[in-house]
Amino acid sequence: MVVPVKRKRNLQEPPTYEDHPSSEGSDFDQTGESDYESEEEQPKKRSAPRKAQKQAETSSDQENELFKALSSPVAAVSELALDWVEAYLQDQDNSSVDSFKNMFNLVLKAVGCKTLAEAHDLTSPDSAVATVNELVIHFEKQKYHENPFASTNKNVKHFQKNLIEFFGEVIFFAHEKGCLYRGRVEEDQSSLASDFMNSVIQWFTALSSSTPRPFRHVSTVILLNVVTQLCHQASSLEISLERQQRQLSNAKGNNKSKRNNQNQLQKIQWMTKNIETTRFRKETIEEYLDEISRSVFVHRYRDVDSAIRVSCINALGEWMVANPSYFLSSSYLRYFGWLLSDPTDAVREEVVKVLAKLYRFPKGSIENMAFSFRKFTKRFQQQLINMIWKENLTSIKINLFVIYIELLKIGFLQDQDKINLCSYIIYLAELESTHSTSNNRLKTESSRFLTLVIQHDADSLTEKLAGYTDSISSVFDNSKQAYFFRYKVLSDVLNKAFQQYDLKRSKLVLTTDGPSFWKLIDAIYGDMHLLPEWSSHWEIILQYLMLDVSAIPSEGFSVSDTEELSRSLELANSDQHNFIALLSGVVSSSLNRKARKGQKASSSDLPATLIPKLACKLHDLEDLSSKNVSMYPIFLKIWTTLLSFQPEPIQSVFEHSDNVEGYNQLHAKVLQFFLECETLSDDLNDLYKTYYSLLLTSSGNGHSNSDDDNNQLINPNIYLKIEDTILALSTEVVEAFNAKSSATDIFEAEFEQEDPFVCDQKDLCNTLIDVSNPLMKLSIIGDVISIIRFVGEPILDYKVSVLEQISVKLLSKLDFQLLVKLWPRNLYKVMKSVSKAWESLLDFILISLCWKLEDLMYALNDGTAETINVDIFLEDVCNLFINIIDCFKSLNEVTFGEGDLSGSESVTSSLKIELADFYYNFGIRVVDYLTSIKAFYDKTHASNRFRDYDAMFRDASKLGGYVMGDIPDTLENALMNVFYIKEAKLALLLGKDLTRTANENVNFEEFVLDAAQDGEIDDVSAQEIVTRFDSSDEEDDENEAQIAKAAAEKEAKELAKSKMQSAKHERDTWIQERDLSIVSMKLLGLWKAKVMSPSSLKRFALNGEKLGQTFKTIVSLVDAPDEPSEVIAVDATEANEIRTSEEQTTLVS
Known part of the structure; x- marks a missing residue:
């Protein structure tokens, strides 16, 4: 067993994780610490530790007053801590260790150890490791292990919170009572630590280095909390020191005219003594911080147990906020960078959560950031940006966007970084459209980021066009100019982001054809429109769409200036396409709005206001959309959304404005476009199905309802x-x-x-x-x-x-x-x-x-x-x-x-x-x-x-x-061939050998793509390149860095390719299983209806055990007595839908 004492720093290497079984299911880590720490990093044993005395066996019901008190939901923790500190001071006077014994046994009770320490075991901190080793032996011999610290039992569910609070309060009162510090320090003493803190550090560090996970977990959490409280005290002392030094300077300044004033000199001496005392206490606390960090944190942050790693990183964040002058430095910030690559989601989640808090801490000014924090950001910025493409946890993504927002505010993100992250927002929109699941907080944060990008670029455009303000104001309201520029910039940014996303889409999403770009813009702006920066400004979109840029006065400008103005403001076809999609997002968001916390709809966004205003512009919008077949689906989406909104019927709006003819003309235009369109895209196909369904189908029976008075959408x-x-x-x-x-x-x-x-x-x-x-x-x-x-x-x-x-x-x-x-x-x-x-x-x-x-x-x-x-x-x-x-x-x-x-x-x-x-x-x-x-x-x-x-x-x-009766044999054989094709395709993907009948003389594998060829994936980008961050300010050796980078890129690329191939294989298997299920259910209906022969049914069920659970379930329906209509449940919509998951992505760095 190792003994923690002072040792040299060896903090230069990031953590390395190997494959280990999870420790969650066991209280003991059989692999030991050596799997995560090199021998050089292990604490050296103290020389000649004395043997621990024989432990007294105590029964499991032996009471510990502290444990009993802290288990209570109404425990007076602060009073309990004060009583303990006073008892400890009294023990010091009496040369007793009873109070410390109670504290140490409290921790043993917290981990479920039945064997407790006696007073004579705790007299010397030098024996800490040997004593803990004896305790571990007894703990391992226990027949069962309870862990009150991690228990959810109602009797101890408040214990963990109370225990952590108790140690924090003990440190506070120890500071107040003075037992944190030595009375005096001899010249030959190298340590400033008091007896109290020396005992706490040595005994609890020994526990944190032991084998049982509960020992390490509880003692580590306690020591981390001790450091947190010490940071608060250090910060308080730092403030006091600054105040005292300022007062001393003032006193010396005032003493220039009163040099013989004895009272003033005494006051200066008293102030100087206070400063020395405060400085001594601050140095003492910094020694504690250094000792616990080196003996506990640098080992436990790479612990095999991810819960301990999470506790370490959470505590480090608290230390940096509480005592930035000590902890907000390169030597500690690098741990965040290293753990960005931790294999456990919970650890990475905690890292980005803490970093998000730290980035908000400087209040958005790069001048307020410590030099080391700026250096950390430059080193790990690219890794933070790349993380968003590979993470699956929504909470990690949310905090990453919080970080991006802060980086954008302080000017760290380059244009390419911004476009890269905006392309991820497009990816999010596609995932939502295929998964039908979303997270409002993530959408809000990503919308806030995109909004900040737009505002920044729009400000640049405003500065660029500052000389044309008077001319522009002739067509734009001055109060609305900023939003005109914002919408133009938004369209440009979305175009650039989509171009970049389109290049990498094949490496991210396995489906060949995803939703149209306008649908993604619709979804993205539908979320952005809920933000106060965008709400109530939708009419500007319409105004801009109908704007004639040539109408802007150009008197006094050169030809080149006029052309520059036109280029900056004129909408290309792609911009018009985007603007109509933005308007579609407004309509969808406003009519289907679900209130989010802290967000209220603007009055102009309410359906009662929006629909009448929009109705006046629908003819112009349709005329514009009909000029380009790619824009018409967007208009049709707006039109069908308005038609389907029952609380404020669109036809009633036209009737109230005495414009039924205008309503009829709109339908006539929509029908005429349908008739004349040479090729119906998938979007138009789906939207026209919705359109005709709204017009011609009543709510329940599915039949024509041209004579149904309940349907007011249609008239003769x-x-x-x-x-x-x-x-x-x-x-x-x-x-x-x-x-x-x-x-x-x-x-x-x-x-x-x-x-x-x-x-x-x-x-x-x-x-x-x-x-x-x-x-x-x-x-x-x-x-x-x-x-x-x-x-x-x-x-x-x-x-x-x-x-x-x-x-x-x-x-x-x-x-x-x-x-x-x-x-x-x-x-x-x-x-x-x-x-x-x-x-x-x-x-x-x-x-x-x-x-x-x-x-x-x-x-x-x-x-x-x-x-x-x-x-x-x-x-x-x-x-x-x-x-x-x-x-x-x-x-x-x-x-x-x-x-x-x-x-x-x-x-x-x-x-x-x-x-x-x-x-x-x-x-x-x-x-x-x-x-x-x-x-x-x-x-x-x-x-x-x-x-x-x-x-x-x-x-x-x-x-x-x-x-x-049975259908002709030639037709039955032909139908069975449909089944055989899908059966052969799925079997090949699953690697199964099919059982066939003697009369099957067709090699159906000829009709199946070779699995290896079909699954080949080229040009997959590396998911992640781990960045190293040293405490040294010197640059890394260039050749070594290049070699390491190349190796990391190669390894990451191979991993990405492997994951992509695996995901593609899973998707192809899902598609073939879906197709086989469809044809099987359809054919099963024919067998149930006695249209096909029993012999083909027998062949159908021949491989029922080989082709997956879904097909096996279908085969089990062969003998079911139900009618075909009751057993056939094929969802045609889902059958044509390929759903991908975030796991089926490859990270593009």
């Missing part, structure tokens, strides 16, 4: 415009089928085959691309109301309907075998476009089928079923269904058939993978068709009253072959 004028839109889209589809040549040519490369029939297939694909856009739009409307009378009946002068055109002129002619086998290279290039067009077509046909079946169900309920001839009514969708099945079989044959594809090996392999993805999307829609038809048949075949029902549902050449 708007409903007619929607019908006109449906008619125009249907006409566009029919005209595309009857056009002599397609408007689109996706096959721009040279033909691989000159066969006329092959060229005809090319034309069919181009036609499919042409009609996919209007079909997608019809599907969006068809999700809400029936469109059958527009697509199921002839329109205008055409003799056939849209559905018949699709069947006759497209599906019946398409031949996948010709396309794939004779044209692989060109098809591979356009496969994604073709696949997306097919999805639009299949979704449209499915919606049409469902509306037709629903019309038949309505007829059953309203008694008109006898008037409907089902064979004729369903003829068009029946033909479409059969055509789709034939296409699916053809695709199955060419994808999994025995014939090889022509073309190079790389093209063939890539095309197979693309075909497999297309095949999956095609197949799950075929299952939806079968499920819908079978569900309708099961509900109607027993008691139907339709005419010619059997002609449709009993005829095997029509729908009968798909509802009256």
Whole structure:
């Protein structure tokens, strides 16, 4: 066992952590201290310590009056400490150690040690280590260990707080009573320590160096608290010393004219003696600080127990605040820098928490910061900035932003640092959009940081344009000029931050396509708008958007000055895009506002004020947005948000202003843009779905509510415009089928085959691309109301309907075998476009089928079923269904058939993978068709009253072959291939060997990307480079520093790459597990409906134990008696959503 005594400083190396088992589960650290401290750093033993005398065994119920008193929730701790100090002074007079014995045994009771010390054991501090070693032996022999200090037992839950307070009060009263200090110091004595403090330091230091964790923990916390109280006393003495020296100077000055005045000389002598006494006490306390720091802190801050490390770093922060003149120095600040890289979250959390407090301590002025603190900041600033990209704990991020705010205030952050941190705010916004979780405090602090960045840069712009103030004030109010500049700067900063974030996004987020930039701005400014610096100024955004910069007077300025002014104020397209997104953030924040602590909405931000003002500008906003397709989704988001806000209905605002025509015109413009938009982006697709749902769906039934008086959003004028839109889209589809040549040519490369029939297939694909856009739009409307009378009946002068055109002129002619086998290279290039067009077509046909079946169900309920001839009514969708099945079989044959594809090996392999993805999307829609038809048949075949029902549902050449029993074997095999593909992909990622049946002659692994190739990640930046900080002011050796830095970068980069690959593998596994679950649940519905054979069901369950818990659960439903509708619970929204976590990130330094 080591004995703590005075030793040389050896504080130059940062802590090194090795892999150790956690000590939380055990009271003993079997690895010992040597794992964390080198032999040279261990305290040297005192020479010839005497043997500890035999310890007296005491029963567990032996009382300690101090322990009993401090366990009480109403303990008078201060009085108890005063009594103890007085008892100690009395013991000194009597040469007794009873009071110190009680204090030492109090600590032993606190750690649960049953063996207590006797008075004769504590007579000499030199025997501290040997005595503690004996106590450790007895402690280890105990059958069980209680730890009252860390216990939550109600009988001792106040003990920890009282114990810590008790030792602090003891030090205070020891200072007051004088037992902190020696009465006099002999010339040959090297130590200023009093007997009392010498005993406290030696005995408790021995405990802090022992093996049992409770011994180390409690004694360390006590000694740290002792230092805290000593710091307060040292600070008080320092103030007293300054005051006394000032008084002495004044007295000497006053004594110049009274040199013979004996009273004045005595007063000076008395003051001088007081100064000497105060200085002696201050030096004594500094010796204690030095001794405890060297014997305890420098060892325990790297303790294997993270709780002890947290206590050390927390205490160090308190010392720096209480006694900055001693502790706010390089030799102590470096511990914060070293522990920024601690492997435990709790330690890093405490470090940044303390640093945030220290940075606020100088009150925002760099002149007020100590030189050593400025040096520390320069050394560790980059590491602090890099930390934000790797931390997972929200509390750490919050405190990091507090630090950044203070660094920004005192001018430490460079422009690149600011943009780097602003790009992280964008990353936060994306995480929130994918996780749907957030922390208001973190958003507030990050918004405050961004606000300070904007204010700083806006002030620079204001200075730059100071000479144009009079001209600018002709279009801007003087009181609003600052905000005009702020919004312009905000847009510029967000653009720069997004550019930087976009460069590193692939290394941070594993999803390929995240939310649009405008959505992130919407979210970011929605949070910023809650701050008082931004609230109530949203109208300036609109004013700036509508501003004509050329209208600013330029008289008296040169051409170059005028151009400079225009460049500074004019909004580029990207700025206009951002400004509308800012406005969207205002609307979302104001209408969906949830009050945060200490924040109140401005009157101009209240919905009752905002909506009427904004309504007056919506036409101008729509006109501006319609000029750029990328801006229109933002306007549509604003419009749908206003439409969905029930407390202040937007249509009522127009009605109250007697402007219903303006309301109708807005809808007409929105519908016209929908009709004319050549390509609907994902954002527009989603927003128009929301728009039509708001207009056409009532609150509960999901049916058209054009006649529902409860829905005031729509009126006959708007409903007619929607019908006109449906008619125009249907006409566009029919005209595309009857056009002599397609408007689109996706096959721009040279033909691989000159066969006329092959060229005809090319034309069919181009036609499919042409009609996919209007079909997608019809599907969006068809999700809400029936469109059958527009697509199921002839329109205008055409003799056939849209559905018949699709069947006759497209599906019946398409031949996948010709396309794939004779044209692989060109098809591979356009496969994604073709696949997306097919999805639009299949979704449209499915919606049409469902509306037709629903019309038949309505007829059953309203008694008109006898008037409907089902064979004729369903003829068009029946033909479409059969055509789709034939296409699916053809695709199955060419994808999994025995014939090889022509073309190079790389093209063939890539095309197979693309075909497999297309095949999956095609197949799950075929299952939806079968499920819908079978569900309708099961509900109607027993008691139907339709005419010619059997002609449709009993005829095997029509729908009968798909509802009256097992589906044809060729179709069942094709559907099972959809399952096999996903099964093979997931098995490969999980590293499982699948069990297969004898009739499976397809190598499905051919359709799966090689896991190693797919998981390869290049160019991953290092997460962290640990910065060293020495107490020496000399620069590190340059070559050594470069070598160390290169090694750290290499190691960090390898770690980052490994983490990224692991996270990517987890995400890919999640995606494949999700897809397998979707197809499995859909197929399970068919088996439950007895559409597929028991043999395929048996094969389906064959690998149920190998592919994860989710699939295993689905397989367990095979024998469940529930109806398919009760067991199938696939959330389509979640199925299309990839959620990433902060753990799936790589840190970019």
